[in-house]
Amino acid sequence: MAAQKKYGKSFGKLNSFKTGFFENNDGMLRMADKMADILSSQPKRTVCKICESPLSAPFLKSHGLNYIKCEKCGHLNSEFEDTDDFADRVYVQDDYSRNYSEAEKEQYMSRRDLIYIPKAEFLRDCLEKEGLSAEDMNVLDIGAGCGYFVSSLHELKIAASGIEVSENEVNYGNSVMGDESLLCVGLTDSIRHIRETSANIVSAIGVLEHLVHLKENLCAIRENESISYLYASVPMFSFSCAFEASHQDCYNRHMGGTHTHLFTDESIAYMAESIGFEVAYEWRFGSDINDLYRFIMVELARTENNAFASYFSERFTPLMDELQLVLDKSGFSSELHFILKRRKR
Numbered sequence: 474m475a476a477q478k479k480y481g482k483s484f485g486k487l488n489s490f491k492t493g494f495f496e497n498n499d500g501m502l503r504m505a506d507k508m509a510d511i512l513s514s515q516p517k518r519t520v521c522k523i524c525e526s527p528l529s530a531p532f533l534k535s536h537g538l539n540y541i542k543c544e545k546c547g548h549l550n551s552e553f554e555d556t557d558d559f560a561d562r563v564y565v566q567d568d569y570s571r572n573y574s575e576a577e578k579e580q581y582m583s584r585r586d587l588i589y590i591p592k593a594e595f596l597r598d599c600l601e602k603e604g605l606s607a608e609d610m611n612v613l614d615i616g617a618g619c620g621y622f623v624s625s626l627h628e629l630k631i632a633a634s635g636i637e638v639s640e641n642e643v644n645y646g647n648s649v650m651g652d653e654s655l656l657c658v659g660l661t662d663s664i665r666h667i668r669e670t671s672a673n674i675v676s677a678i679g680v681l682e683h684l685v686h687l688k689e690n691l692c693a694i695r696e697n698e699s700i701s702y703l704y705a706s707v708p709m710f711s712f713s714c715a716f717e718a719s720h721q722d723c724y725n726r727h728m729g730g731t732h733t734h735l736f737t738d739e740s741i742a743y744m745a746e747s748i749g750f751e752v753a754y755e756w757r758f759g760s761d762i763n764d765l766y767r768f769i770m771v772e773l774a775r776t777e778n779n780a781f782a783s784y785f786s787e788r789f790t791p792l793m794d795e796l797q798l799v800l801d802k803s804g805f806s807s808e809l810h811f812i813l814k815r816r817k818r
């Protein structure tokens with residue numbers, strides 16, 4: 474069955490959540506450079522993160538790191554491996570261990586409504602096409618963070634729980650939601666949790682790319698036959714890579730930092746196949762144009778082109794959604810949401 478496809482999303486209001494990227498380019502760049510240094514001290518990658526084919530010569534270079542495109546599945550791999558040591562050193566815990574003000578709870582809800590409710594609605598709408606109603610759905614969200622996605626599913630009357638390694642995030646999320654939907658589990662336990670869950674859907678929003686032991690997590694999904702669907706979003710090998718590689722003094726949000734490898738349609742299909750699933754639904758919306766816009770604005774500020782920057786911004790921002798939609802439809806944009814479905818035997 475060919476996957477059902479959906480494209481685009483309005484980014485108008487989302488910009489406000491990412492203003493730090495605009496205002497603090499140099500700070501963000503230093504942070505990414507530090508992570509690149511840590512990655513460079515890891516062993517060289519010899520095989521593709523997804524299909525394990527031997528890797529050959531680098532295909533592109535950005536912000537001090539080489540990237541190798543897998544000849545078999547197209548997956549873009551950094552030349553160094555993401556290891557447990559790398560993960561320990563780059564995933565710094567945010568400080569959620571305080572009392573939470575009403576203003577913060579309001580902020581949580583508005584972030585949830587703007588970013589995560591649409592993701593939950595997409596899942597619900599697709600699975601309704603599969604003949605499942607909301608009460609038939611039971612979701613285990615892995616890498617649940619503060620529970621934005623779990624809370625969104627509850628809002629749609631879908632049963633959901635989440636597992637997360639950060640205790641602070643779990644406490645924060647449970648406190649805002651007023652229940653115990655999130656569970657703090659270590660990395661090894663999380664694999665056991667997937668193997669034993671009775672949920673029929675596993676979700677992983679912006680998570681798969683960060684898993685050092687991705688293969689073990691995928692195996693656990695394959696082996697647990699109550700799981701029929703995997704809903705995920707991942708960063709893609711996309712236009713943003715070229716925008717970043719050609720703007721070395723701008724913060725590399727997409728290819729760098731904790732993103733040590735980027736997916737392609739082929740590598741996602743390979744991953745699905747490897748666990749006996751197929752790609753059933755896709756929703757493609759990237760933020761490549763947002764990245765391009767940011768690089769131009771950062772460079773204009775650096776060259777003291779402030780008046781022209783405001784003029785450019787006024788002309789350009791109304792076009793951004795439409796320009797991004799062109800990139801999304803080309804299939805080479807920075808983010809893909811997809812639902813994998815277990816193949817019938």
Ligand SMILES: [Zn+2]
Pocket residue numbers: 521522523524525526543544545546547548740
């Ligand atoms: Zn590969």
